[in-house]
Amino acid sequence: MTHPLSPPPKKDPQKRSVSPTRPPEVRSRAALHLSAAAAEGRFALQRCADCGKVQYPPRDACSACLSTDLPWQDMAPGGTLIAETTVRTSPRLYFRERMPWRAGTVQLDAGPTVLAHIHGDVARHARVRVTARLDQAGQGVLVALPETDTPNMEDDPLMRALSADPKHRRVLITDARSAQAPALARALQKAGAAIIFAGEPESWRPYPQRAELEALGVQILPMDVTDTASVQKLAGEIGGKTDILINTARFLRPGGVLDRGDTGFARDELEVNYLGLMRLAQAFGPAMCARASDGVNAAAAWVNLLSVGALSNARPFGAYSASQAGAYSLSQSLRAEFRPSGLRVMNVFFGPTEEDDWYQPLPPPRVTAAALARSVVDGLQRGLEDVWCGDIAQDLRDRFRRDPKVLEREMTLGGEGA
Amino acid sequence: MSTLTNLATRLASGEIRVVDLTHTLDPDFPVIILPPEFGQCARFRMEEISAYDHRGPAWKWHNISMSEHTGTHFDAPAHWISGRDLPRAAVDEIDPADFIGPVCVIDCSQGAAEDEDFELTVPLIEGWEAAHGRIPAGAWVLMRTDWSKRRGAGYLNMREDGPHSPGPTPEAIRFLIDQRDIRGFGVETVGTDAGQGSHYTPPYPAHYYLHGAGRYGLQCLSDLDQLPPTGAVLIAAPLKIKNGTGSPLRVLALVEET
Numbered sequence: 001m002t003h004p005l006s007p008p009p010k011k012d013p014q015k016r017s018v019s020p021t022r023p024p025e026v027r028s029r030a031a032l033h034l035s036a037a038a039a040e041g042r043f044a045l046q047r048c049a050d051c052g053k054v055q056y057p058p059r060d061a062c063s064a065c066l067s068t069d070l071p072w073q074d075m076a077p078g079g080t081l082i083a084e085t086t087v088r089t090s091p092r093l094y095f096r097e098r099m100p101w102r103a104g105t106v107q108l109d110a111g112p113t114v115l116a117h118i119h120g121d122v123a124r125h126a127r128v129r130v131t132a133r134l135d136q137a138g139q140g141v142l143v144a145l146p147e148t149d150t151p152n153m154e155d156d157p158l159m160r161a162l163s164a165d166p167k168h169r170r171v172l173i174t175d176a177r178s179a180q181a182p183a184l185a186r187a188l189q190k191a192g193a194a195i196i197f198a199g200e201p202e203s204w205r206p207y208p209q210r211a212e213l214e215a216l217g218v219q220i221l222p223m224d225v226t227d228t229a230s231v232q233k234l235a236g237e238i239g240g241k242t243d244i245l246i247n248t249a250r251f252l253r254p255g256g257v258l259d260r261g262d263t264g265f266a267r268d269e270l271e272v273n274y275l276g277l278m279r280l281a282q283a284f285g286p287a288m289c290a291r292a293s294d295g296v297n298a299a300a301a302w303v304n305l306l307s308v309g310a311l312s313n314a315r316p317f318g319a320y321s322a323s324q325a326g327a328y329s330l331s332q333s334l335r336a337e338f339r340p341s342g343l344r345v346m347n348v349f350f351g352p353t354e355e356d357d358w359y360q361p362l363p364p365p366r367v368t369a370a371a372l373a374r375s376v377v378d379g380l381q382r383g384l385e386d387v388w389c390g391d392i393a394q395d396l397r398d399r400f401r402r403d404p405k406v407l408e409r410e411m412t413l414g415g416e417g418a
Numbered sequence: 419m420s421t422l423t424n425l426a427t428r429l430a431s432g433e434i435r436v437v438d439l440t441h442t443l444d445p446d447f448p449v450i451i452l453p454p455e456f457g458q459c460a461r462f463r464m465e466e467i468s469a470y471d472h473r474g475p476a477w478k479w480h481n482i483s484m485s486e487h488t489g490t491h492f493d494a495p496a497h498w499i500s501g502r503d504l505p506r507a508a509v510d511e512i513d514p515a516d517f518i519g520p521v522c523v524i525d526c527s528q529g530a531a532e533d534e535d536f537e538l539t540v541p542l543i544e545g546w547e548a549a550h551g552r553i554p555a556g557a558w559v560l561m562r563t564d565w566s567k568r569r570g571a572g573y574l575n576m577r578e579d580g581p582h583s584p585g586p587t588p589e590a591i592r593f594l595i596d597q598r599d600i601r602g603f604g605v606e607t608v609g610t611d612a613g614q615g616s617h618y619t620p621p622y623p624a625h626y627y628l629h630g631a632g633r634y635g636l637q638c639l640s641d642l643d644q645l646p647p648t649g650a651v652l653i654a655a656p657l658k659i660k661n662g663t664g665s666p667l668r669v670l671a672l673v674e675e676t
Contacts, residue, residue, distance in 0.1 A: 202461075204448040204570050205578075227445040228465055264457045308443075357454075 002120055005155035007020060007194060008296035009167050020341045021094040024075040025137035025349050030058040033072045036187040038132035038140030039385035043077060045112070046070035052343075077129040078109040081144055084118055094136070095295075098157065106130055106144050106407035112325070116142040117158055133162040134383050136342030138335070154381065159258075162299035163383040164344050169193035169243035176200040176220055178248035179355035180305070183369035184210045187377045188214060194297065197238055199249075200225030225276030227250040235283035240291070245284055246303040246376060249276050256318030269323035277304065277327050281334055289341035301344040301380055304331045305372070308349040308393040312402045312407045317358075346379050348372065351392025363389050425530070425672075437644045439522070440490040441667040447638075448573045449488055450608050455656065460485040471602070486664040492656040493625070493635030497663040500630030507632070509662035517655040519601050521558040522550070523603075523645045523673065526584060528533035530563035534575055535614055536584035540593045550647045555599040558636070558652045561586065565606040565652065574608060585612025588623035595631045603628055604636030604652075636669065645671055 011017075027035065030046075031279035046055040047390065050067035056076070059224040061068050084104030090096050102118040106128055111309035122128055128144040135141045143162060146153065154165055166188050173181050176198035185196050199212055203225030213220060223234040225247075235242075260266070281302070288299035307314070309321030310328035328347065335345040352359035355367040367390040375389035388394045399407045419427070428434040435615055441447055462484040469476025482486040486509075487493070495501030496508045506512055523638060524546045529536040538561050543553075564585045565573070575582045584607065586594075594600045603610055603624060610624035620626045634653055651672040656665030 142583050202448075204446070204447070204573055205451060222446070224445065226461070227463060230445065262457075268458070 001150050002152040002154075002156045004152040005296060006385060011294075012316040016095075017291060018293045018295070019096060019413070020136075020289070020343075021339070022137045022342050023092065023094045023135050023139075023141075025139055025214075025339075027139055028058065028060075030070075031140075032151075034058055034132060035134065035140035037072065037074070038134050039378075041132075041382050041384050042070045042074050043130060043132040043142070044074050044339055045110070045406065046375070054108070054111040056108075056114050067173075071242045074160070075108065075110045076129075077131060078147075079106040079114075079128050079144070080128050081105075081118065081122060081124065081126055081128050082107045082113065084124065088171060098161070101401065102158075104144065106142075113168070114142050116144040117162075117359060118144045119146060119153065119158060120156045121153055124310045134344070134385060135162060136343070137230070138339055138342075138385070160296070164244060164346070166244060166380050167195050169297050170195040170238075171197070171244040171246060172224065172238065172242045172243050172284075173218070173232075174200040174220070174245065174247045175249035176213055176223060177202075177207050178250060179209075179353065180248055180372050181218075182209050182216065182370040183373040184246060184248065184376060185213060185216045185218050187370075187373035191377045191381070195219060195246075197221055197240075197242070199225070199234060201225070201249075202380065225279055226271045228279050231279045231283045239284050239287040241297075242288060243291075243297050243299050244301050244303065244380065245280065245288065245350065246305070247277060247280060248305055249273075249280075250305065251323075252317070252320055254316050254358055256315055256321075259316075260319060265414055266319045266323070269320055270326065274326040274330060277334075281330075285334070285343075289338055289343050292341040294344045299343055301346050302334065303346045303376060303380070304328075305350060305376075306331070306347050306349050308351055308388070308396045310349065311396060312404060312411055314411060326405060334398045344383065344385065346376075346385055346386040346387055348376055348379060349393045350375075350389040351396070351399070367392075370409055426493045427499070428674075429672075430596050433555050435673045435675055436540070437641065437671040439639045439641055439644075439671055440667065441638055441640050443482075443484070443489045445459050446672050448488055448608060448646045449485065450556055451574065451576060456591065462488050472536070481499065483614050484666060484671065485630065486659065486662055487638055488635075490638045490640065490669055491636075491664050491666050492654060493637065493664045494656070494662065495629040496542060496661070497635070498622075498625045498629035501632065501648070504630075505584075507629075508580050508660075509656040509665050512634075512656075514655065516601060517651050518651065519558055520554060520557060520648075521560060521564050521650050521652040522553050523560045523642055523643065523650075525562045525647070527564040530565060530584040534582045536553045536563070536610060537612065538584070538586040538590050540587075540589050543590060543593060553594070553598040556601050557598075558602055558604060558654075559594055559598075560636070560639065560641050560652075561606070561663065562603040562645070563606050563621075564640035566642070575613060579614075580612035580616070582607075583607040583613035585610065585615055588618050588620065591624045591645070595633060596598055597649050600633060602634030602636060604637050604639050604654075606642055607637070609637055610635040610661070619639075622626050639669060644671060646676075649674060 049069040051065040053064040087101040099281045104118050128145040171193045196218045198218045210346045224230050251268045291299040303406040307324040312322040312323035350367045352366045354368045379387040443462045464480045464482050467479050469478040487668045494509045495504045530552045615622045
């Protein structure tokens with residue numbers, strides 16, 4: 001079993017913080033599909049459409065029949081560890097700082113033999129489960145896990161490096177007024193978060209869930225994502241101990257372009273949903289990036305909660321969807337900008353929510369705050385980049401991937417008329 | 419010595435004191451809250467454009483944004499539906515002479531301390547006049563409640579049945595307009611109407627009657643306890659916003675030291 005991770009000691013103020021280092025990032029274009037699947041927690045390899053051979057490593061032509069028709073498919077995780085080594089020295093800074101490092105080859109039940117990082121609880125020649133995870137370079141790597149869960153297995157240094165586990169980490173929920181904030185705080189607490197901060201805009205306006213957050217021990221601090229100075233102020237105070245930031249700030253109103261007739265709510269949507277994200281990133285991003293290798297409670301992840309309407313505009317929330325598309329695009333820029341540090345950006349997409357009053361006229365299904373919180377924590381624990389919470393988000397994702405134009409046409413039906 | 423020279427001299431000597439009745443424009447200062455499906459009053463916001471840096475090496479400046487009705491502010495007749503067809507109802511059209519005038523301060527601070535829904539009534543106004551003399555035509559009338567000393571959630575005092583803060587009754591406002599011909603009415607709360615003013619008939623009587631009669635409102639005033647009941651001069655000039663229904667203000671009072 002893995003030795004359970006202790007809460008990290010307080011930092012020695014005389015020591016320099018460790019600069020982030022990263023494992024190698026370069027991959028072939030074909031291999032990026034492995035990363036893309038790992039980004040949402042799937043282990044996929046190419047299977048030749050002509051001869052059926054499963055390929056490893058990813059390639060452009062089948063190693064058996066030279067066919068170029070190599071679709072990616074999710075793989076069964078089962079396999080056997082056939083050889084292993086423990087690397088004790090390396091020219092790569094990232095690995096040098098994390099020696100010794102266990103690696104080996106696994107004979108997959110699905111066919112090929114793959115190179116994998118090996119969890120500390122895997123015995124020699126044991127049966128293993130192979131999963132794909134994103135490393136700190138944001139690339140997919142294969143990991144051989146024990147066939148069945150072992151105690152504290154998530155505390156293995158390898159797993160900490162391949163996740164953004166909230167355990168022992170300090171989390172900032174950016175908007176305490178969010179309908180999802182209490183459920184998130186509860187889930188994070190259950191996952192072992194050390195401290196939960198919550199930003200509170202407009203403390204001059206009461207809201208019932210404040211008492212709930214207080215009872216959970218959440219530290220409520222003033223911040224309004226539309227007020228640059230307040231964001232900078234909170235970042236100045238706690239930016240250096242924000243390990244995970246979950247942006248719950250959201251301005252939501254129904255309406256598209258013509259039915260609103262003005263730009264009032266749209267401005268609020270952009271101020272909160274788009275510029276709010278930018279303000280947060282400008283204030284908290286640099287310190288989080290600088291602390292991405294800072295030990296057990298290194299800064300690990302930036303989490304955006306996004307409407308799935310970001311992918312394809314969803315009436316009757318047309319203008320809101322546009323602001324979400326903006327935020328989604330900005331999150332991709334953040335990914336690129338955070339990459340050199342290894343700080344992860346996780347986007348959690350969801351459909352209409354149960355707790356937000358504005359969805360009240362819509363029929364179910366709706367995403368509950370508890371379900372969303374579970375998705376967030378699960379995504380952090382697995383180090384995901386993209387999480388799709390609930391049936392509506394998953395359905396729209398699948399339809400978007402099949403054909404974005406067909407989805408757009410379905411989402412923009414004019415209705416039967418004369 | 420001319421009156422103005424005399425005024426300037428006495429201002430310089432401190433015999434006439436300038437009292438600032440204005441809250442600081444602060445992003446965290448409360449604004450009125452309406453049901454969320456309505457358009458909302460923008461909070462004060464400030465974005466730095468440069469601060470002696472690569473964005474502008476020798477200068478610092480900000481872009482600011484807010485509603486016409488954010489912070490200490492002026493309500494013009496065009497603000498309310500009852501005043502929308504009046505001539506010169508927007509801030510850029512009002513005679514600038516209206517921005518400077520005598521002021522009567524009715525102290526309701528004790529009542530407001532005891533009852534957050536305290537009402538300014540006709541008998542209270544008559545009682546004030548018995549002590550301080552009749553309110554002259556063209557005067558500003560300010561309702562002092564010391565509400566400007568409240569901070570945080572206590573200012574709007576919002577509860578599930580809406581905000582609770584003092585204000586005038588419909589009869590009191592009608593009395594001030596019809597019987598005393600006031601220039602306008604000012605308060606230390608977020609609106610000229612009481613927090614529960616939507617439950618009067620007509621709803622929001624101060625807004626409805628004042629602006630319907632071409633009179634003005636002053637809101638979110640501060641430090642009215644610094645003013646004497648009578649004798650001060652109020653200076654409240656809104657920004658000259660084309661078709662503006664109101665404006666953030668710097669409200670000053672000239673108070674003669676006695």
